[in-house]
Amino acid sequence: MKEKILVFIPGYNCEKQVKRVLDQFDSDVTKKLTDIIFVNNRSTDNTEETVLKYKNKKLNIKVLRNNENYNLGGSHKVAFDYAIKNKYDYVIVLHGDDQADIHDILPILETKEYKKYDCMLGARFMKKSKLIGYSKFRTFGNKVYNYLFSLVVKKKIYDLGSGLNMYNTNMLKNKFYYKFPDRLTFNYCMILAANYYNHNINFFPISWREEDQVSNVKMINQAFNVLKMLFKYKINHEYIKQEFRDNIIEEYKAKEIK
Numbered sequence: 454m455k456e457k458i459l460v461f462i463p464g465y466n467c468e469k470q471v472k473r474v475l476d477q478f479d480s481d482v483t484k485k486l487t488d489i490i491f492v493n494n495r496s497t498d499n500t501e502e503t504v505l506k507y508k509n510k511k512l513n514i515k516v517l518r519n520n521e522n523y524n525l526g527g528s529h530k531v532a533f534d535y536a537i538k539n540k541y542d543y544v545i546v547l548h549g550d551d552q553a554d555i556h557d558i559l560p561i562l563e564t565k566e567y568k569k570y571d572c573m574l575g576a577r578f579m580k581k582s583k584l585i586g587y588s589k590f591r592t593f594g595n596k597v598y599n600y601l602f603s604l605v606v607k608k609k610i611y612d613l614g615s616g617l618n619m620y621n622t623n624m625l626k627n628k629f630y631y632k633f634p635d636r637l638t639f640n641y642c643m644i645l646a647a648n649y650y651n652h653n654i655n656f657f658p659i660s661w662r663e664e665d666q667v668s669n670v671k672m673i674n675q676a677f678n679v680l681k682m683l684f685k686y687k688i689n690h691e692y693i694k695q696e697f698r699d700n701i702i703e704e705y706k707a708k709e710i711k
């Protein structure tokens with residue numbers, strides 16, 4: 454039977470960039486995929502309208518609108534629930550703000566390397582990765598954090614969370630990630646969880662642009678939080694099972710937009 458591969462695009466206030474993201478889906482890409490969903494995290498600009506207009510013209514894409522603003526981690530929970538419920542074998546995450554390029558995952562889809570792993574993580578800091586417009590300072594900071602995480606999880610980590618990743622839905626089924634932060638730190642927890650639950654992860658090089666995107670990451674604040682998280686996990690690995698959310702949501706719901 455042919456595998457079902459879902460692409461999930463999270464988007465929040467990225468009306469300018471999302472059109473370029475959808476433009477990435479040429480026939481080389483779409484022939485490798487089953488379906489695409491766009492998860493609008495209650496954008497306050499014209500992101501959703503832009504996707505809907507595009508959908509009717511060129512691309513078969515389903516639009517979901519979160520019932521509340523669930524942030525990026527929460528949007529993952531919406532998409533993972535959707536992938537499990539609709540029996541997809543794999544889910545590919547591609548950020549809606551056009552920093553990553555879906556073409557970077559094609560070689561892996563071609564060789565079927567993903568079949569050997571629970572998740573394939575796009576990495577901005579490998580030898581063959583390409584960074585465009587990303588500051589030297591942030592590159593340095595990321596590398597330091599990758600190094601610290603590598604020490605703790607005893608495996609070489611090349612990125613703590615980029616905008617292009619592929620997960621096997623089998624690995625997601627027990628919803629180990631439900632209590633993870635809804636914020637952008639969701640991905641950091643996924644790395645620690647991979648160590649705790651023994652997920653078989655692998656990295657692949659990607660390109661990453663920073664052009665007209667607005668970075669919503671409060672850098673200093675997040676840097677401290679992440680360090681705290683890593684330290685607590687190092688002291689006691691059971692830490693990963695705690696409740697990370699400030700606002701507890703029983704079920705992450707989204708409405709399908711026609």
Ligand SMILES: Nc1nc2c(ncn2[C@@H]2O[C@H](COP(=O)(O)OP(=O)(O)OP(=O)(O)O)[C@@H](O)[C@H]2O)c(=O)[nH]1
Nearest residue numbers: 463464465467494524525528548549550668669670
């Ligand atoms: N910041 C933010 N992004 C969201 C939210 N919901 C969905 N997203 C999407 O999540 C993706 C990542 O968000 P960014 O703020 O760009 O974070 P990032 O790319 O990891 O970090 P930067 O390198 O600083 O851009 C984007 O495609 C957003 O459109 C949300 O509530 N807040």
Ligand SMILES: [Mg+2]
Nearest residue numbers: 548550552666
């Ligand atoms: Mg971004």
